[in-house]
Amino acid sequence: MLSRTKSSNLAQSMVTATHRDSSQILKYNPQLDGLRFFAVLFVVTYHWVPAIEHFEYSDFLGGFINFFFVLSSYLITRILFSAKEKSVEAGVAKYKVMIVFLLRRTIRIFPAYYVYLLILLILPVIGDEVRKNAGMYFGYLANYQIFYDQAWQGVTPHLWTLAVEEQFYVFWPFVILFIPQRFLPKAFLLIIILGIILRVIFYQPSHVVTQLILTQYCIDSFAIGALLAYKVTRPASETRIINKCINGLLYLAIPAVIFILVMESHYFSFVIGGLLYSIISMKIIEGAVFGYNGKLGRFLQNKVVVYIGQISYGIYLYHLLVPVLFWRLFDKVYALSHASFPDFFIRNEKWLTRFVNILSSQVSCYILYAVLTIAVAMLSWNLIEKPFFKLKVFASLGKQKSSMDVKRA
Template sequence: MTAQQTTTRPVLNHLRQLDGIRFVAVGLVLFDHWMAGRVELPLGALGVTIFFVLSGFLITRILLSSKDKLSRQPNGGLGKYLSVFYIRRTLRIFPVYYLTLIVLFLINEPPVRRTFAWLALYATNLYMAYHTSWMGTVDHLWSLAVEEQVYLFFPLLLFFVPRRWVPLTAGLMIVGAVAMRYYLYANRYPWFIGYVTMPACLDSFGLGAIMAYWWLYQRDRFTAVFSSTIWIWVSIALLVVVAVSTKLLPAIPDVTGLPGHHNVMSDVWERLVSSLIGFFLIGHAVIGFGGLMKWLLENPVSQYMGRISYGLYLYHNFVFNVYHTQPTHFTVRAWRRITDVLPFLNSSYVFSFCFYLALTIVIATLSWYLIEKPINNLKDRYTV
């Protein structure tokens, strides 16, 4: 199948099961942040990594398709290519993000007041790396900062790199990210620097880029690689091996005294293996799962939660976080008032988990219908 044949297909059609993948990814993050200490698996990190691979796939698909279309237009060029991409990304991401920051600043959320400039510049991860510290209830915004930093250079890279070199470029991103994490580990830098810095995350985006390239230009290869679910199970088994090995191997003390059991398995290889899970999971979802997995990804609840996943991720840490939420926080006070009336709800953590989840869904739903969806609809005006 030739590249010309594949680029004439409706390659940017909505891929339904990817909304279900978003639901799975955000669910892993919420479960990890609200169940910390109860389940010792890197589920939150896996959820974030799946988002990174998905972003790599989607933005590469958009950018390469846009480049192909503009090459056939007399007024096509770098200016239009960049303007369409950045306008559409801005409409999707910025409004609700900055509105959230402003509201949190006005209600005096401590880390937002203290680090507002860093947050506004999408430099949360740089603050963490520079100050070798976490940031409380805004910790999770590091991943949004990573994505925005990728958006700064990746469109230019894909525009100037010849099409045939895209897989090689993506391969270099993968190797470079793993090498950077190993360098940081070998030189005993704080482990989270290799976790939150953008270059150390590029193996996830690189795998997503390879997937998009195959989908656009080598459909037969895409189908051959992703038709079977065996590689999903193999990559999950590898993650289990990494997680077990992390616990069995001696921990390397962090120079800053940060808690956690870390060594070469967790600091270097965990993200690559998690990226492979995302790679094979997303690739098979593009083709389409059948059976129980099809139901999981396509049922109305999963589809809806996937659509509002950005809001779920953005707001959940402000609703509750095991590590950072203070006893005086409004959601904790609200839960105490409910349990004063219905004390049996304190008999199990499941009840409080469901309360925080329901509250997060309500906030994300209001955000989707009142802010995100109306603004998101404007994107249709900006196409190539």
């Protein structure tokens, strides 16, 4: 475990190194994986605790998913900034940079996601939704399919976020690579304003599935993450105005969240809820980029916390499927055992009933789901994700290690 001083110096050196040479490889920051731990913990708790999911304004609380969008955008924008500089220095065409970027994203994201879909395809009943709309799910258009159906189907609702991120990966290189660096802050600001305007104009209150799962209503979250990437890679003299704007928005964001909850306004939640979460997420992520000190910094760099953050993709993928499979298997085993040993069940009916009640309690379910989901995520990490990481070496801009080599990006 790093001491508080060493932790602070390490974080500061990562930032100052970026200012010296933003074209170098983006250094791994364990505190970002620590934040992933908290983010995935919130998501699974949101889905595993019925009291939260069935809360009247759960859509607003679910806006915390914007944290993932902001973090992804920050990392991806940093990667593209580095690739952009390297391509200029090496005389590499921008379309080649885009191909390399998309290939590396494919290597990182597709394998585990497609394995999850293939598992659903072979499962009876559970996989009906994927079998029915295979093209939309395999084509990373799940968010539009879910919205079109106006139904959250069993073990696929969470895939909308992965669809949004993949669609972001396709169009974002055009923004970063083809817009001159000095115009990027204005471009990011325009995207933020566009996202707000779209939500103001096209709000429809009658939907069962919120419009917020559609990519066009999430773009401001990605622009906010990009602003953070720009801020930490440019000299302080160039980002003073950005800092003042962000700090001002942050001071407004927290009371605005309270206002939305007190007023019970679905409209304001839809229009600015995600934006507020994105601004707060940006400041949280910025703290990790520069390095949190004290107990929080040490916790974010705890080996267990960092490891869970590293395997959070697998946790996110399987956290809805694991409970469904467990109870289906449990019911079958219980029924088979009851049929095979009826006398035992009659004699111990009281104790067996108590056991089932304890096992099905909310606390027991949460612990059980967590253990099983982490175990499945570990398998995904070691058998699928890590082996495919090695293929990234074949997707680079040249002999030198590519600026896209970012651990856990």
